[in-house]
Amino acid sequence: MRWPIRNQILVPYAATLVVAVTTTALATAYLDARRSRAESLRGIRNVVETLGQSTFPYTKSVVDKMRGLSGSHFLAIDPQDRILATTLTHPVDPAAIRSRTPESATIETLTDFPSVDIGGSRYFVAHIEPARMGNASSLYVLYPEADWLQIQRDAIWAPLLVCGVTILLMSLISMTLSRRLDRRIQAVRGLFAKLADGHFDHAKVGKLDDEIRDLLLSANSLSDQLSTLRDQFSRTERLRLLAQLAGGLAHQLRNAVTGARMAIQLHQRRFPNEGDDESLNVALQQLTLTEEQLRGLLALGKDRVEKLPPVEVAPLLDEVSALIDPVCRHTQIDFQRTDNLEDNSLSVPSGADIKAAILNMLLNGIEAAGVGGSLRLSARCRAGLLEISVTDSGPGPPDAMQDRILDPFVSSKPEGVGLGLSLAEMAATANGGTLSWRRDENRTVFTFCLPVLADDDTPSHESAASPRLNTPTPLRLGVSSQ
Missing domain, CATH: 3.30.565.10 (Histidine kinase-like ATPase, C-terminal domain)
Structure with a gap:
């Protein structure tokens, strides 16, 4: 099986570079996504801890301001599971949310929070017991899963995009260099083919000073030497025939x-x-x-x-x-x-x-x-x-x-x-x-x-x-x- 020299150079180089760039991009994307998840979890924890120690009443205006500051939705209910204030626009069943939210749990990742479906959207839910018993007996913090997924996508796509662009540019540059190398090698092959046919021409050397240029110069020199030897042989043969006749x-x-x-x-x-x-x-x-x-x-x-x-x-x-x-x-x-x-x-x-x-x-x-x-x-x-x-x-x-x-x-x-x-x-x-x-x-x-x-x-x-x-x-x- 023929294995051109351009492939011998291009394939190992391209494969190594693709693996290196892809590995780097995936590792970077994974670390960025992990950092984004950690920041989201830390943000929810901070909100839960802050609101758990607060003493102000949870009114409509208060939860709307907290929504703007934290990016999460809030739901405040009284002991009879009646909604006191919420930032959600869809109908909510407080009893269903209370039943899906444990009293206490160890939260290591954002996905450890329970999730509920409200109006066709999924939310991570955190339960807060107010420090001061006022009109609200419970406050629920609802973080949209869509926002969490978008944050991860935003963290991942940039490294992957850089990876794709790098591989594309590398492929174009490698193909251009390999084609130029292949053309110069073909010029040497063509010159030797002409030499074999008895045509003592010269190959174009070019300005790039490298090993192939040295090879082309040697091939051109060989062409000159063979041409000289052919002329000498022809003269010698004619002289020998003339000597026999004369x-x-x-x-x-x-x-x-x-x-x-x-x-x-x-x-x-x-x-x-x-x-x-x-x-x-x-x-x-x-x-x-x-x-x-x-x-x-x-x-x-x-x-x-x-x-x-x-x-x-x-x-x-x-x-x-x-x-x-x-x-x-x-x-x-x-x-x-x-x-x-x-x-x-x-x-x-x-x-x-x-x-x-x-x-x-x-x-x-x-x-x-x-x-x-x-x-x-x-x-x-x-x-x-x-x-x-x-x-x-x-x-x-x-x-x-x-x-x-x-x-x-x-x-x-x-x-x-x-x-x-x-x-x-x-x-x-x-x-x-x-x-x-x-x-x-x-x-x-x-x-x-x-x-x-x-x-x-x-x-x-x-x-x-x-x-x-x-x-x-x-x-x-x-x-x-x-």
Whole structure:
């Protein structure tokens, strides 16, 4: 059986309060009624004692005044049971009253007095023997039962009314609070139901600072985390599928590129007099650049076990500049390189990865700058960190993509894949560095920052050179993300 939490809180609280208020009201009503009865009894006793000691005659005017003072009716009779004076308006049989009134009795409560019926109304009767024998032999004090009951009702109804109003207000307040609590709990339940359905929304928190607000904040935070995890999983899954598809395609293309490069090299050997032909050298450089990118496709998504050797920074930048320069000349881009390295023997870890990252940044800058633009590659070292910056004259990423420009598959171009900058950031992170970007004087600056190796680390000069045939180097794909 379902037992809602609002009932778990409301029912015990309401039951306890109802019992407490009702008990208090009944006890108060009982005590007030008892006090009223005692006061009525004390009043009749005082009247009986006072009149029993009085010596004035009981005339009509006297009993009327006593009626006004005490609220009781009076009946004075002589020894022959004749009525001398009375405040009653109905016919009275004195003999009947005398027969129902004992000579003496112990009166503890008002109901101990005998009662008589006169004209359809009941009266408590007290008998008084006058202290001075005059014209009256007996005086009867008659107290209306209706007045006695009314006094008790007046004493009881006020506490009971307060009890009823208190219970009503308590019920309304409790129902209002429980409904508000139930709505907030339902908001949490609804949010988790949406999370289960894959809709990562937010629940309205409200201004009341309590435990349920903390629960709502936690639920909203969980929604954000699940949304982030879903996006990461989606990106990872797309990257894995792309790696599987690109791997097979890149393997075939690399064989074709390798064959083309071997053909050009064979031609240069057969015709050594044409070895200085610039067009053939440019073709070889472009084939080398293409092969670097295809190797990046083959390495995409694979976990590398071996540790890549370090490389000196200066030769690495020379090789990257040599690979990019023909592309810049072809697209009429003004390419400049500035080095502010105090020590040309500085080395960085995982030379192949760093080389791929810089290539991706430069290719991204070429596409962003466009025909007739400008591109600058600069490097400097400070505080043990190497900063390699690529500055282009492009418009920069759109506002909607600025926060996600380094994420996988984020590109502003319809034909873009959006992997170049994300893989460059992965290379920086894997080597203890960072990749960041900013806009500076209408130019876009990407800064690749990573620690340099200590002096006792021996760099591998060969790792910075152009890769030889059949010597795969796990590089990254250079695809524009802007």
